[in-house]
Amino acid sequence: xxxxxxxxxxxxxxxxxxxxxxxxxxxxxxxxxxxxxxxxxxxxxxxxxxxxxxxxxxxxxxxxxxxxxxxxxxxxxxxxxxxxxxxxxxxxxxxxxxxxxxxxxxxxxxxxxxxxxxxxxxxxxxxxxxxxxxxxxxxxxxxxxxxxxxxxxxxxxxxxxxxxxxxxxxxxxxxxxxxxxxxxxxxxxxxxxxxxxxxxxxxxxxxxxxxxxxxxxxxxxxxxxxxxxxxxxxxxxxxxxxxxxxxxxxxxxxxxxxxxxxxxxxxxxxxxxxxxxxxxxxxxxxxxxxxxxxxxxxxxxxxxxxxxxxxxxxxxxxxxxxxxxxxxxxxxxxxxxxxxxxxxxxxxxxxxxxxxxxxxxxxxxxxxxxxxxxxxxxxxxxxxxxxxxxxxxxxxxxxxxxxxxxxxxxxxxxxxxxxxxxxxxxxxxxxxxxxxxxxxxxxxxxxxxxxxxxxxxxxxxxxxxxxxxxxxxxxxxxxxxxxxxxxxxx
Numbered sequence: 001x002x003x004x005x006x007x008x009x010x011x012x013x014x015x016x017x018x019x020x021x022x023x024x025x026x027x028x029x030x031x032x033x034x035x036x037x038x039x040x041x042x043x044x045x046x047x048x049x050x051x052x053x054x055x056x057x058x059x060x061x062x063x064x065x066x067x068x069x070x071x072x073x074x075x076x077x078x079x080x081x082x083x084x085x086x087x088x089x090x091x092x093x094x095x096x097x098x099x100x101x102x103x104x105x106x107x108x109x110x111x112x113x114x115x116x117x118x119x120x121x122x123x124x125x126x127x128x129x130x131x132x133x134x135x136x137x138x139x140x141x142x143x144x145x146x147x148x149x150x151x152x153x154x155x156x157x158x159x160x161x162x163x164x165x166x167x168x169x170x171x172x173x174x175x176x177x178x179x180x181x182x183x184x185x186x187x188x189x190x191x192x193x194x195x196x197x198x199x200x201x202x203x204x205x206x207x208x209x210x211x212x213x214x215x216x217x218x219x220x221x222x223x224x225x226x227x228x229x230x231x232x233x234x235x236x237x238x239x240x241x242x243x244x245x246x247x248x249x250x251x252x253x254x255x256x257x258x259x260x261x262x263x264x265x266x267x268x269x270x271x272x273x274x275x276x277x278x279x280x281x282x283x284x285x286x287x288x289x290x291x292x293x294x295x296x297x298x299x300x301x302x303x304x305x306x307x308x309x310x311x312x313x314x315x316x317x318x319x320x321x322x323x324x325x326x327x328x329x330x331x332x333x334x335x336x337x338x339x340x341x342x343x344x345x346x347x348x349x350x351x352x353x354x355x356x357x358x359x360x361x362x363x364x365x366x367x368x369x370x371x372x373x374x375x376x377x378x379x380x381x382x383x384x385x386x387x388x389x390x391x392x393x394x395x396x397x398x399x400x401x402x403x404x405x406x407x408x409x410x411x412x413x414x415x416x417x418x419x420x421x422x423x424x425x426x427x428x429x430x431x432x433x434x435x436x437x438x439x440x441x442x443x444x445x446x447x448x449x450x451x452x453x454x455x456x457x458x459x460x461x462x463x464x465x466x467x468x469x470x471x472x473x474x475x476x477x478x479x480x481x482x483x484x485x486x487x488x489x490x
Contacts, residue, residue: 017068017107022099024160028324028377029148031096033160034073037063037114041165044155047172048179048214050141053125059155061116062165065108072108075149075207076100076156077129078122085116097129098152098159124153136278139237141177141215143276145284145291148324148380151207161320162420164204172196173214180213180233182289184270201287203268204418206320211286213276224253228266231289233274244297245275251303252290255310255341262340263311264410267318267417273309283484285312285334296484304338304477305484311337319416326422327380328372328446332389338481339390348475354394357387359472363451373423373446383485392445399441400434408433 020036023029043060055078065072075098083092085104093101100118108114124135125142134146135153144150151157171179172194183201190196201210217233224230230253238245252273256266273290281295283305290309296302315337316330339350348356361367370384372392379385397405408430412421415429427442444452 017070017109020067020069020072022073022096024158024162026160026323028380029160031099032075032149033163034075034158036067036069036072037065037108037158039063039158039163039165041167042155042157042210043168043170045170046154046212048142050174050177050214053123053137053142054121055124055142055154056121057119057155059116059118059120061118061156063114063116063158065110065112065114068110069104069108071101071103074100074102074116074118074156075152075159076118076120077127077152078120078124078154080118080120080156082119083117085114087115090116100156118156120156127153136276136280138215138235138277140235140277141173141213143211143213143215143278143291145211145213145286147208147284149208151210154212155210157207159207161206161208162322164206164320164418164420166203167199167201167205167210169199169201169210169212170196171199171212171214176216177214178217178219178233180211180217180219180274180289182210182287183268184229185231201268203287203318205287206317209285209287209317211284211289211291213274213291215276217274217276220250222253224257224271226257228253228256229270229272230256231270231272233272235275235277235294237277238275238294241275241294241297244299244301245292245294247301248297248303248306249273249275249292251306252310255303255306256313258341258344259307259310259314259337262337262406262409263314263413267313267413271310271313273306283309285309285316285330287317288313299483302480302483304341304480307338307341308334308484314413318418319413320420322420322422322425324377324380325374327375327385328389328392329421329423329426331381331385332372332393335386335390335481336393338477338484339394342475342477342481345477347477350394350397352472352475353478353481354391356472356475356478357391358454361451365451368451369449371447371449373442386485388445392441395441395445396430396438399438400430400436404430404434 023031024033041062045058047056083090088105091103125137134150136143144154151159169181173179179197181199186198186200216236220232222230232249268288275292280293284291311334315333339353342348367384370379370382372385372389
């Protein structure tokens with residue numbers, strides 16, 4: 001929300017007001033998000049009992065109406081006891097899978113600021129929507145971490161990356177348990193057998209990137225050479241995966257420093273990750289505090305998955321997609337970061353990895369039927385979005401040359417920092433920086449459901465070669481990169 005928006009005169013009449021849309025307009029998820037308002041801040045005051053999985057909460061949302069509103073929706077799945085808008089009791093009802101319909105006592109005028117307070121409670125582990133849950137029960141608590149939705153199970157929101165906001169998350173848990181969330185731990189205090197953790201995320205954050213984990217954690221604290229706080233947390237019952245998880249996640253500061261050389265300054269006030277005792281296999285780039293399933297480290301330390309998730313802090317978190325069909329901007333570039341790490345470690349160049357992926361999938365492989373630039377909701381996290389998406393980036397690098405390519409890797413996060421972007425906007429920026437027309441390249445590699453013909457070999461090293469005469473040698477890094485592919489098995 002801009003400062004100019006705060007100064008707008010509030011119209012005297014809301015006669016032209018109407019209900020806000022129940023969805024924000026994303027073709028992949030028509031009911032996700034809502035229309036008619038923009039949230040600037042979430043203040044969440046929670047109490048959680050690990051033994052029973054009971055969650056109580058009061059959410060205060062600061063929002064601005066973008067139209068006259070007689071009614072508006074939030075996305076939420078727990079039981080609501082009271083709603084107030086600008087201090088006055090508001091009527092509320094539920095509809096669909098996750099729609100909380102709120103009718104304020106007085107309609108909101110376009111440009112008017114609103115404070116929305118929602119009191120609620122529930123047992124999130126028992127709640128399913130669309131046949132699934134994004135709340136993971138653990139032996140000593142619970143975790144909210146999923147994509148593209150996880151907020152509904154613990155706080156009401158406008159659940160789409162287009163509406164980003166800052167956060168204060170205050171969580172009361174029994175002594176001996178810890179509460180992990182995004183950003184900086186502002187304070188911690190204990191009284192009468194309960195401990196309160198106060199977390200602050202002071203940079204805009206998409207709702208699906210907000211995370212909450214309660215359990216018995218071992219928390220480590222450190223700083224990078226530049227003074228960036230790094231806070232990591234590990235469940236105390238990770239068993240055989242404990243050492244490998246720590247050997248990987250504790251490299252967070254080192255990897256952030258390395259990635260900053262490619263993508264520009266780290267965009268947030270804190271960094272870190274956490275590994276709770278969950279049975280899942282995926283990881284999520286929850287902003288500034290990445291969620292890792294311990295299964296990611298069942299085969300030993302894997303810094304490659306750390307590289308992937310931390311690359312998302314620029315590609316997906318600081319710059320979020322405009323709609324979910326733009327997922328390549330998140331996953332393609334996070335995967336390509338792993339390829340750059342492979343080069344850094346001397347275990348295979350990005351070109352060798354591109355050649356390997358291309359050679360491993362014959363033309364009739366369904367792999368090529370997924371379009372990374374518009375994969376469809378059912379294939380949003382298909383392996384092709386990651387692997388074919390990364391090959392497309394190498395082709396782009398070959399086309400525009402290293403100087404323009406590495407300038408582009410910094411320019412995109414800088415120009416769209418804390419906002420949103422689309423593939424079309426990225427293509428336009430790439431064309432501006434390189435001076436080349438890139439429409440055919442993007443169409444072939446991102447929007448065509450067929451194996452592209454390999455581009456002709458360039459006169460110098462770095463071109464994707466056509467139809468190699470001999471089988472490609474597997475790069476040394478490939479097994480570790482492939483081991484991270486479960487990051488999208490959500």
